Amino acid sequence: MSTSTPLSNSDTPAAPSFEPLGAGNKLPGDSGVFVILNPVAGSMKTDLLRTALNETFASRGIVPTIHLTRPEDNLRQLVTQALEQGHDLIVAAGGDGTIAAVADALVNRRAASGVTPTLGIIATGTANVLARELGLPLDPLAAARLLAHPKGRRALDVMRVQDRHFVVQIGLGLDALMIRDTPRTHKRRWGRLAYLLVGLSHLIGFRVHRFQLWIDDQPRYTKRGLQLVVANSGTLGQEGFHWGPNISPDDGVLNVCLVGARTWRHLLDVAWAFFRGRAHHHRRIHHFEARRRITLDSRPRLPVQADGEVIGTTPLTIELVPRALAVLC
Structure with a gap:
């Protein structure tokens, strides 16, 4: 969808x-x-x-x-x-x-x-x-x-959650757990490897979540999966890894990516797609677009990270604010 x-x-x-x-x-x-x-x-x-x-x-x-x-x-x-x-x-x-x-x-x-x-x-x-x-x-x-x-x-463009603004990505699920549970001392010592180790620990016996999405004026959409990301930027923080090729922080669109992996086999298949740079074509990664706002909820309630900071738990509403931030480049 x-x-x-x-x-x-x-x-x-x-x-x-x-x-x-x-x-x-x-x-x-x-x-x-x-x-x-x-x-x-x-x-x-x-x-x-x-x-x-x-x-x-x-x-x-x-x-x-x-x-x-x-x-x-x-x-x-x-x-x-x-x-x-x-x-x-x-x-x-x-x-x-x-x-x-x-x-x-x-x-x-x-x-x-x-x-x-x-x-x-x-x-x-x-x-x-x-x-x-x-x-x-x-x-x-x-x-x-x-x-x-x-x-x-x-x-x-920026994403507004209540009275705060974010630029890159807002995530529910695995990424928020990794950010929440990775100590600062480990990040300084091991860099991105620290996040990876925490992520692997959460994947042992991982649980599937029930996500609910209300996008612009569309009816509610419900899907079970491991991770949901609202991406204003497609980059994952590692060269060659992207949520999709047409995600840009200045296109007036928020891209929603839902990883619908429900078993270890699904998860390994999705991981292989990311390594090959083909994640945006994978049948278990579902993509949506929003041009005004998105409301998200989950069962169970999940932590939410925004631009690398845990900002609370579900539910939440994200509003798009076009061309609100000027950056030198």
């Missing part, structure tokens, strides 16, 4: 997704660069990254303001203060969770002011899904150089 409803005029983004930033034009950051750096994400040394940022922006006569995150930080408040002080480029340096939190703060500011601020990304985390999706450098030093001398700016 695939749902497809036409976009109304209000839903259709008016501007192109990619805006070139040519020579002679004012660049994001000319009025000030504010960097939100998570010092515990990944293995990159904070002092090395701080030096790289200062050196790369010095070529434009800019001294970036660098804030090291603390557990008690209110990032929405921090971003609002930085923008009010005149900074026109906000850089998130960290893992997917840090990037998502800064993106949420920028979209929230856009909703309040009507102005779309610009986000710069330096991916230093474990999966770095958004950076992979956008083709950004995974080397933090190269990413810093790109931010100082960007080629353009891309307008991305």
Whole structure:
């Protein structure tokens, strides 16, 4: 089953997704660069990254303001203060969770002011899904150089859950359990392998879930399976692994992927399809499209992860907000 409803005029983004930033034009950051750096994400040394940022922006006569995150930080408040002080480029340096939190703060500011601020990304985390999706450098030093001398700016859709906004994927099932149960110390030591080990432990004696979906104005759809993902990005965080070839964060569509594996045989068959890059054609992976909103529920109730953070449990409603986030690339 695939749902497809036409976009109304209000839903259709008016501007192109990619805006070139040519020579002679004012660049994001000319009025000030504010960097939100998570010092515990990944293995990159904070002092090395701080030096790289200062050196790369010095070529434009800019001294970036660098804030090291603390557990008690209110990032929405921090971003609002930085923008009010005149900074026109906000850089998130960290893992997917840090990037998502800064993106949420920028979209929230856009909703309040009507102005779309610009986000710069330096991916230093474990999966770095958004950076992979956008083709950004995974080397933090190269990413810093790109931010100082960007080629353009891309307008991305976001997903709204209550008053929070997410960019990459929202998942129910195995991925949320992996994120919930993988200790930070293991992620820093073993990287993506830490998630894999936790995932394998959950697959021993895995349970099939009953998912219910309400997509746009379509009737309820019910299906049993192992995993459900609402994908604004098709990348899975590992090169060559995708939910589908036509999933893009700027196409005005949310893609729902439901893995209908119910036995070990089904599961191995699906895994082999992912390894071959053929998951989008597999008969046990069901695809749907939404252009406005999705409501999800499950039996039993399941944890929900959004952009690498467990945000609660089912049920939940996800709304599409088109072209709400501008990202340097």
